[in-house]
Amino acid sequence: MAVASKFLAVGAVVPAAVSGVGALATQAFANLAFREQGLALLRTGTAAADVIAGLVAADPGRAQRQVGVVAPTGPGASYTGPECFAWAGGVTGDGYAIQGNILTGPEVVAEMERAWLAGSALSLPRRLHAALAAGDAAGGDSRGRQSAALYSVRHGAGYGGATDTEIDLRVDDDPDPVGRMSQLISLWELYFTKPDxxxxxxxxxxxxxxxxxxxxxxxxxxxxxxxxxxxxxxxxxxxxxxxxxxxxxxxxxxxx
Structure with a gap:
């Protein structure tokens, strides 16, 4: 998962994922309860679209929420409440969900999708960052730039093989968080990936x-x-x- 926003430490709010279970992003007026609730539904094998349907149906603040969900297989799903600040919306496809709110326009998510689909030869962190950078270059958050995060999980991929958290990088407050994230990925590749x-x-x-x-x-x-x-x-x-x-x-x- 990759995210950027004019918001302090966005990585502390938006992402949630469990290896072999799925991933979820809660956005707009983020409902942090969606993270545990959504992962619990994914653990039962519920499809991404049905996870969102369950979360949204039970949330009285759904009109202002945005959420994206990806299960281990199948298409991703995205929901944007009708009262989210414009521009707000998303696109989905096989294994991905891309959404944003208070964006400069629909071109942001369109460029993110284009970069994601074109980046299949890249490593997952680089592919996620390529999509994030494409959205940022297309206009990104209409309010400006502040923070970004990159998070992925894979069984036994954590430091020393003791956890599933493969990468958890955050730029909490920076005028160019997406650019700084690229530098952090380079350091992560140096320190934590295995040699060829x-x-x-x-x-x-x-x-x-x-x-x-x-x-x-x-x-x-x-x-x-x-x-x-x-x-x-x-x-x-x-x-x-x-x-x-x-x-x-x-x-x-x-x-x-």
Whole structure:
């Protein structure tokens, strides 16, 4: 899920998701109860459109609500109450729901959908961000810019494999939150994604000597000791070095 708004810390309000269950975004005059209620319905195998029907029917404030839901399979669903501030609306398709309110116009969600459909070759975080950036470039929130968030879940994808939260990045207050989010994704890719096995460089001969000399010059006893301080431990591999780790090592300077 990706979201941006002229609203402080939008990532603390809008997104909710559980691996293997589904995802939900509550927007406009956000009803935060929708998050747990919607996920509970999704756990029973309820289709996305039926989840929204149940949430909306039970909510006396539904005229001012907006909500999007995606289940593990099937089309996404979106609801926009008739009293949401213009422009408000959304589009849906197989596996996605895109909606917004107080937007500059329908071109925002149209451009988001175009970017989403065109981005199937990208990683999920980059594809989500591409859609968000396309909407932002098309006009985005008519009030301006303040915050953005990117959230995704996948079984065992959390840090160290202990949780399902794959990515949870937030820009809570920034004049260019969508642009800043791209920078945070780059850092997340560096620190928390696994190295490509086909690019690993064997730690032998001249390269092994170089790595040893560099970590020693930085004041460490091993590559692992240095990598742990630099938060690169997720990219370590026995007997080889990730080119991205090597790049960071070569750029590192001894502390004065």
């Amino acid at each position: 096995p086909t690019t690993l460089l064997p730690l032998v001969d001249d390269l092994a000597h170089e790595v040893h000399e560099r970590v020693t010059a930085l004041g460490y006893t091993s590559l692992a000791a240095w990598a742990g301080v630099e938060n690169l431990e997720e990219r370590l591999t026995d007997g080889a070095v990730d080119p991205l780790v090597l790049e960071q090592l070569r750029a590192a300077k001894p502390k004065p």
